[in-house]
Amino acid sequence: MAKKRQATKRSTSARRPKRSARSAMSVATNARKTVKERVAALAEVPVAVCESDENLQAVLKVLRDKDEPVNVRLAALKSLQTASFSVVAFESCRGDYIGTLREVAEDSDPEIRQRVLGILAREKDGYAQKKLLEGLQHPEKALVPAEKALQLLSYDVHADAYPIARSIVSKPPNAAARREALRLLAADASAAPVFEKILRDKDELAEIRQISASALQALKPEKLRAHAREMLLDTSEYDDIQVTSLTALTQFGGEAVAKDEALMKRVDRLRGKASTKVKQSARRFLDKYGR
Amino acid sequence: MMQSVANMSGMSEPQFAALVDALAANPDQREQLTDLLRENQPLYDQRGAATIVRMRGWVLLALVRAGLADSALLFVLEELDTGVDPYLIAAAARALRSYPNPSPAFAPFVTRALTNIRYRDEPVSFENYGEYAVSSAGTSPVRELLATLTWLGPHAHGILHEIESLRGGISKKLLIDLDRAVEAIRSGEQVDAPDASVTCCTLPSGLSSTSSWGIGSRCGCEPIESTVFEDHDGAEITFDKFFKGHPSIVVFFYTRCDNPLKCSLTVTKLANIQKLLEARGLADQINTAAITYDPAFDLPERLRGYGQNRGVRLDARHRMLRTIDGLDRLRGHFNLGVNFIESLVNRHRIEAYVLDADGRIAACFERIHWDEQQVVNRAIEMLKEKSGETKSETSPEPADGGLAAECGECHHQPSRPTKS
């Protein structure tokens, strides 16, 4: 039975010279080695992690150990992440890996917290989502900045983040948080009116208006087409938003756009007179519609 | 108590946990635990998906203490069959062990859950409500499933080979549980189904994932006749225009469902149903429809893409639909197993329906694996009914009448979707 187990493992893992893996593990876990040496060694151990529980536990221990240098701990984390790509070989490791990630999600080091919560959030882990939401609702408990929490919660539309995102849009702690809240709300069908308003507000940053255009394209495409048309006809509108409008209509416009002579005339004028970016986008638009 | 549960839709999670504990402790009220597992339970309204997981998991764990009755068994098997959340799978595996009688019929559900979760095993905690395991001590879905196999013992003999195949990848500490399960399966005599004509996958009698209504007992569809839909092309059509005049097969789904064993598979199976209908020359006589739970987000282009990507035929008789208005009426009429947080689905069951030529619900297939051929057969019966013919030849169904779960003996491989 043990031989069969070993044979199966061999078929799904690497064939490194054992000394090399053992040596790398030895350096990786040796507190007397320099950070640089240990980081380099940890980069070599993903295979070894998959091959033996002892190696896995040793690397997990490094990750958990708050007394280890942060860079060494981050290297241990990266090593585990790399190993996790080899899903079949990593099967026996995953339970302990996830358990350890949750353990260090509230670590004192902000980078470790952020990286670990990121990994868990991408797994749609309920524990991570709970912590991120708590941090948004009670900033004193926040483990990562609000904008990062919103970004991580956006991996799961079911993460119940819409209410907090709406409240952050209306009362943002900072600009980045507002932006991420808007990105998250771009999956909320009821948020279309918010995006319409932002899209037409010339006082908003171009980036925010761009997010709104993209959101509206997904939630209410006919509204975006209408607004894009109006913004192109508006000679006082900024170049960036006109380019976004042209790009949207080029990619997603249809028959209605093709038949819009007033719009075609306007875009034709843009091709001749406007900034390079606008001209280029105008040309693409007209090419798409055979003009 | 039932009435007071229904009125407690705004209760906090700690209150909910206390309620569940109280119900589990009172033998006269244990049946109400089953009611708490229904997706459309008002308590789940406006709750996030992660909250639903915590709540349902606690109910499943309460069943362990209260004992798993037949009424709740289907929910437990459903979680094993199509669940993807580690906490719920682990809780369901544990709950199954409190059923009074192990049965060979349960084994395929357990192996299916193992297949679904083995590469996503993670520690779970059952100590306190809503607790997450923050170390690898304790239990996990794979551990619980192996324990359930040990409980099944010789009843799981049919899937021994599949269990042995876990040996290559499982972690060292779970090998002990695996060995224990294998030993239990091998010990004693293999338990076969009592009736040779019934497959090993037959569920305990009285337990069904299918409901049927005879012609005299079907509810009229007047409440939803005027419901307006928009289809994958943006064309509008009312319920009565599309569903009356021909039998129909209807499934519910939404494009943002992140459980591939639910909506994605359901719509893929709808495509298979369409192929079965085409093969029998019935595609112009029996309509098919996939209706989204998420009409605000699932706009026509999204519907079209989702259907096409799964090989669904799209034309006047075969549509992907969203309601323009009237989702609530539809929900009530079909008694849909779904709940929402704002407009987003927080949890739903698998559900497929056969409507008769008057648009009335004639059959419902819910929760666990439904067979495309069985659904088609029911729809053909409706066609015969419409034309006044007696029930005549239909294609063979699975031997157990379609109440089966999958196993090695009666595995059904749907035909391949092809790219458009």
Next chain:
Amino acid sequence: MNVELQINNSISPTARFVSWAPSPCRIRMTNPSGATSPSVNVRIAGSSAAAGGAVVFRRNTTGAFSNSLTVPVPITGTSVPFFVAGRFGRPSINNEDVRIEARAGTTLVGSVRVMVRIRKNANTLTAAERDRFVAAFAQLNNQGAGRFADFRDMHTQVSSPQAHGAAGFLPWHRAYILDLERELQAIDPSVSLPYWRFDQPAPNIFTREFLGVSDTIGTVQFSSNNPLQFWRTDGVQGINRQPFFSTGGAPPGLFTEAQTLALGNQYRAFRDMEFNPHGDAHTSFDGSISGIPTAAKDPLFFLLHCNVDRLWAKWQRQLGRFNPAQAASYDSSPGNPIGHNLPDTMWPWNGITGSPRPPTAPGGAMAASPCVSAPGPQPQVRDSLDYQGSVNSVSRLGFDYDDVRFA
């Protein structure tokens, strides 16, 4: 007098794409007027646009290539076979920038325009190549409603055992990116999938005009004229990607190309590259690309895997590892899981669902190509190996890399 030229044995313009591996062609007389003998010697040669692709020819399945070829073409209309290939080092930069001309004496009697369509280093694409690729990719995504959703759904945690951690890792991903590339080519046939050469600096990839610039928290930003600004997966807008390195340089710690190619002469040693450089390239970022469940949400994923595939192709060319029958070409260990053995069909293209395969098979069969017949709608693992048709010309998959020759 007129002749008809068939590229890839087809008169369809959709088949007029060649790579370094020879494409079977035919020439036949369609109008013999002026002919004074039973056959006419026709000289076939390429004519390239400035900086465009160039082609070479040979008469038979073996032998040297030359810049031109003279073939006797019967006036009866019987077709005469020959082969054309891109001249190594001279890929096209635009569609139809090479003309294949047939002359009888000095008279032009037939011509077709072709493209030497090659997978290139994404860092050195022209602006036009980049923009065409990005536009096609954005259209495939179609703000989440397009065919790209299938490719996203093929690469998830549920399906990952089909493609990772065992011998079939490289063949599966070769088929995966080939399928995607063919879908892109259905939108714009001039597009091929470029590769991110992750062991070298690639600053031109991480720009607003291409795959975006990451801000301090890893939200990727695009120029207002980049259609990837509308990118959406799983119903969610945008891309999350935060490099742990300066994108003016290369990620540290990755095996170089030379180190990767030196992993071993046997496939079972070479496929260690799944860890380094492949896994390390993924984890050189925070964000979607850094984990299996979400990696395919980021378009960069496909350029990363194109480079993984290029490294495999280079290793194959270096050691002649194209033949599935050769033990060193593949790892046929007895413990390989389903989908990782040479004769296994690969999910999802085989359409097989239910344990031990995933529950659904998104995307259906492998996309067909007008240029080649391989690998067929349901490829086996073995079909990924002989991608240039070195062992069997019918096995040619229709792609090549700018720095991996044919023979």
